[in-house]
Amino acid sequence: MILGRRLQDRRLGAGVSLGDAAKTLRMTPLSIRRLEKAEVPLKPLYVEKLLQTYGAHQQEIDEFITLAEQANEPGWWHAYRDVLPNWFTAYVSLETGAQMLRTYEPHYVTGLLQTYPYARGVLRGGFPNESEEDLERRVDLRTRRQGLLEKDDAPTLWVVMEEAVLHRVVADAEVMRGQIEHLLEVSELEHVSVDVVPFTAGAHVGACAPFTYFRFEEPELPDIVYSEILSGSMYLDQRSDVAAHLEAHNRMSLLTSSATSRALLNRMRKEYS
Numbered sequence: 001m002i003l004g005r006r007l008q009d010r011r012l013g014a015g016v017s018l019g020d021a022a023k024t025l026r027m028t029p030l031s032i033r034r035l036e037k038a039e040v041p042l043k044p045l046y047v048e049k050l051l052q053t054y055g056a057h058q059q060e061i062d063e064f065i066t067l068a069e070q071a072n073e074p075g076w077w078h079a080y081r082d083v084l085p086n087w088f089t090a091y092v093s094l095e096t097g098a099q100m101l102r103t104y105e106p107h108y109v110t111g112l113l114q115t116y117p118y119a120r121g122v123l124r125g126g127f128p129n130e131s132e133e134d135l136e137r138r139v140d141l142r143t144r145r146q147g148l149l150e151k152d153d154a155p156t157l158w159v160v161m162e163e164a165v166l167h168r169v170v171a172d173a174e175v176m177r178g179q180i181e182h183l184l185e186v187s188e189l190e191h192v193s194v195d196v197v198p199f200t201a202g203a204h205v206g207a208c209a210p211f212t213y214f215r216f217e218e219p220e221l222p223d224i225v226y227s228e229i230l231s232g233s234m235y236l237d238q239r240s241d242v243a244a245h246l247e248a249h250n251r252m253s254l255l256t257s258s259a260t261s262r263a264l265l266n267r268m269r270k271e272y273s
Contacts, residue, residue: 003064003071004038005220007050011036014054024053042068080141083134087233091212091226096148098155100215102249104206105161107168109179111142112149112157113186113194118179119143121171149192158193160206160252166196166268177272184265187258196264201255206248213245 011021011032018029025031025046032050034040044065051061077084077092084092095101095112103110108122119142123135130138148154169176187194197204211227225236225245236242 001038002218002220003042003067004036006064007042007047008036009220010051010054010056016054021050021053024049041072044068076144077141080137083137084141090235091233092145094214094224094226095145095212097216097221098214099217100156100158100213102158102213102246103160103211104249104252105159105165105210106207107162107210108165108170109161109183110159110212112146113159113183113192114142114146115175115179115182116143117175118170121175125170149186149189154191156191156193158195158249158253160195160197160249160256162207163196163198163264166264173272177269180265180269180272184262184269187262187265193258194261194265195253195256195258196261197252197255198260198264204252204255206252211245213242213249 011018018032021032022029031040035042035046035050047065047068048061051064056064075093075096077089081089101112108114109118111119114122116139120135120139123138123142124130127135127138149157166176166180170179183194186192209227209229211225214224214226216223222237222239223242223246225242227234227236227245236245
């Protein structure tokens with residue numbers, strides 16, 4: 001995505017239209033737009049011809065080609081492609097590169113904070129016909145993603161969840177108690193915040209589908225919001241859409257506090273004891 005944005009900036013800086021760039025590669029303007037939006041891989045040959053058209057020096061072209069080759073290399077999650085839906089592959093990639101993640105979860109604990117038994121229960125419910133082998137691979141993928149929070153440059157994670165999440169019994173009481181204890185533990189980390197919106201908050205702006213907001217360190221990347229539905233997902237990068245979700249997250253966070261959230265977590269931990 002970063003290279004696509006840089007390629008677009010180079011074209012605009014050279015005053016080359018989409019149509020003229022397309023003629024260079026004998027393709028349609030839409031194909032050039034897809035290259036710039038990273039909807040298709042950046043083939044080194046295409047990159048070289050386009051940068052030559054834009055008047056780039058050979059050193060810049062060589063550096064760009066090297067970066068394009070690196071960008072086309074599959075991520076670690078590629079090994080799980082047999083159990084990773086195509087529409088979720090982009091999510092894992094964005095998650096890995098984000099500087100900040102803000103999530104809203106009305107149903108379950110967010111994946112990055114799930115314990116192994118809890119994750120297994122959630123995934124078994126979501127994939128009731130899955131073989132044990134494939135189910136274990138899904139759980140393994142989810143737990144491997146959590147290594148992101150243990151890195152030295154770990155992103156900031158701010159979770160807002162509904163109190164209903166704590167009442168939805170996944171597997172059994174022991175699993176729920178372990179999950180809540182894990183939430184209490186990780187919420188002590190400097191880069192992790194866990195807010196629980198109590199039932200007493202009533203109706204609010206965010207009472208809808210779960211979503212995740214991504215912010216990146218690289219200036220070329222826009223803020224992106226991911227929202228999930230039963231059969232797929234949406235990735236939103238229009239400023240109005242992103243701003244609406246960010247405002248909703250801000251408003252929901254004001255419906256609770258750290259003290260209220262910890263009190264709810266501790267109360268529910270006792271109930272599952």
